[in-house]
Amino acid sequence: MSRPTILRVPPISPQLHDAVGERYDALDLPDEGRDRFLAEHGADVVGIVCSNVGSVDADLIASLPRLGVIANHGVGYDNIDVPAALERGIAVSNTPDVLDDAVAETALALLLAVRRQVVAADRFVREGRWLEGGFPLTGQVAGSRVGILGLGRIGRALATRLEACGCTVSYHNRHRLPDVPYSYAASPVELAAGVDSLVVVVPGGAGTAALVDGAVLDALGPDGVLVNIARGSVVDEAALVAALQEGRLGGAGLDVYADEPRVPAELTALDTVVLLPHVGSGTHVTRAAMRRLTLDNLASWLADGTLRTPIPELATRDGDA
Structure with missing residues (x-):
């Protein structure tokens, strides 16, 4: 009996790449010659596995007449043309919950690194400048006011960690949440104006593009710190x-950028900025859990047409949320 044909859309991790190949007849979407490749193989593909930076656009979806499921390795899925998928009745999954702790930990690490100037202090020691005098005093996270822009799963995991540091937490969502103890701000500008540091945790996509604009940054002010572990x-x-x-x-502490992996030279030149290469969920434990959930979603759909973790749009459409 032939195995289902699954299309791997790069980039995906070597572990996920190999795991899909062990279970299914797997194909890799090439960078060049895609039209010829899809004309030859597109009719065989029933599922896609991708990461949250591998583009699955409307043209790709349209070229796969038997496509039934897109299993996304990541909680964010703005890399997928969801309306095009749902219009075709294609199921889409992501990997929520399993990466909350790792991403919240990254956000806290960035906040601490910027406020305590950890990277600059490391260079200070390595370059021998300690011999010339002490390192300047820094800011402090403990006891400060931190705003969270997007109090979802990751935002709540971060809030718990900030509370342990003695921080006062406030937040902004599109709607006030009834079950949280934190102060609500009616807009991003209002949130930024009332805090010392602002952490961005909202999903990417057209609805949040440039949500943090010049007005928000000015409201945060000359002593303020911005941390972004969401989307560039x-x-x-x-x-x-x-x-x-x-x-x-x-x-600023940044894990994500507008045009990854290209980072503006102006940012790399600043000692006031700590830069990470989009590694928010990049721990062995978390990536293994994400990989298992991606494969479980794919296997579940192939077995009976259900998903372990459908994206919210799909769950709402199907009456599950």
């Missing part, structure tokens, strides 16, 4: 660079 598109990167260069913003 959520922050107006040009406005961020200008605010940092002009001293209108105190610092």
Whole structure:
């Protein structure tokens, strides 16, 4: 009996790549010659496995007449043209919950690194400058006010950690949440104006593009710190660079960028910025859990047409949420 044909859309991890190949007849979407490849193989494909940076656009979806499921390795799925998929009745899954702790930990690490100038202090020691005198005093996270822009699963995991540091937490969502003890701000600007640091945790996509703009950065102010572990598109990167260069913003901790993996030279030149290469969920434990959930979603759909973790749009459409 032939095995289902699954299309792997790069980039995906070697472990996930190999696991899909062990279970199914797997194909890799090439960078070049895609039209010829899809004309030859597209009719065989019943499922896609991708990461949250591998583009699954409307043209790709349209070229796969038997496509029934897209299993996304990541909680974010703005890489997928969801309306095009749902219009065709294609199931879409993601990997929520299993990466909350790792991403929240990354956000806290960035906040601590910027406020305590950890990276600059490391360079200070390595370059022998300690012999010339002590390192300047820094800011502090404990006892400070931190705003969370997007109090979902990851945002709540971060809030718990911030509370343990003695921080006062507030948040902004599209709607006030009834079951949280944190103060609610009616807009991103209002949230930024009332905190010392702002952490961005909202999903990417058209609805949140440049949500953190110049007005938000100015409200955060010259002593403020911005941390972004969401998507680069959520922050107006040009406005961020200008605010940092002009001293209108105190610092930033970034794991995501507008045009990854390209990072503006203006950001790499600033000691007030700590930069990570989009590794928010990048722990062995978390990536293994994400991989298992991706494979479980794919296997479940192939077995009986259900998903372990359908994206919210799909769950709502099907009456499950």
